[in-house]
Amino acid sequence: MNSPAILKVILGDNSSQRLTFQNGLPGSVDELVSEVQRQCGRDCDFRLQFMDALFGNEFMNLTSMDEVQDRGTIRVIPLTEASTPQFANSLSTSATAHALEESSSLSSGCVDTDILSSPESSGSRSVWPSIFRVPHFCYDAELKLEQGHAAYREKGTLLTPDPKLRSHILEGLVQEIVWYKVYVTDKQFNMVGEALISKHPCLTERGSLTGYAGWKASLKNKLAIYRTHLRKLWCPEVMVNSLKQKPEGKSSAAFGIKKPKQSEVNYCPPYPIGESDVSLESLRVELLSDVKKRNNREVVRMKMEKTFA
Helix, strand or coil: CCCCEEEEEEEECCEEEEEEECCCCCCCHHHHHHHHHHHHCCCCCEEEEEEEHHHCCEEEECCCHHHCCCCEEEEEEECCCCCCCCCCCCCCHHHHHHHHHHHHCCCCCCCCCCHHHCCCCCCCCCCCCCCCCCCCCCHHHHHHHHHHHHHHHHHCCCCCCCHHHHHHHHHHHHHHHCCCCCCCCHHHHHHHHHHHHHHCHHHCCCCCCCCCHHHHHHHHHHHHHHHHHHHHCCCHHHHCCCHHHCCCCCCCCCCCCCCCCCCCCCCCCCCCCCCCHHHHHHHHHHHHHHCCCCCCHHHHHHHHHHCCC
């Protein structure tokens, strides 16, 4: 039987814990990850790093248990599904990796949105969620839905929404969708429809195979109208697809248009309010030195967010 061993695990800023192994250190990294999850109560995905004495006690990614000794120190780095931000061309690969590593350990919890969700820029958007959240609608709409739920539970009667209620529901869904994107795929429309009738089963449509086919069609039309409204406000994300980019002498189709690719958070984000080429270039230059400093995560995060566009 192996002798007991202990490790110090760093969970985040100002948060650490002692791990105790009664039968010695685990035989593999996967077993160590499972033990960290059990003893520290971590239910999100993460990777581990160890303190390497050969490089001035800097943290390196843990790939083998040979790097871990009794009374050693490891660190938990949460993994997110967020897209990697676009850095300025002059940021070196090593500096970029260091900045991402530092920013990912800002919180000891797990998050599914990246730093681009700040309201400072109207073009910033969050990553499309794995489960779409149906928002709360206006007060009178919620009252009507509550009455519809009562009838559905008692008699199984489906609610036929009046035009005003239907408009409120569609408007609320569109406002929730545009926090993520303004160009939505058919699969994502299905997610919204499924979420709607899952939360409000009384809204299920009669004679529909999915139960939300009519809602889906209305939602597509409502979102298209909303994009027209955004285009009038010169929103860059929809202006890039405007027919104003057609070749001279042609009016039937846009020319050289480009919608966001599947992997892009936003194709053409605008500059934050009050920022210009000169001010953002100054911030980019400052970032080159800021990413090399220790305990400078918050400053780096803010400047990365501002210079994303």
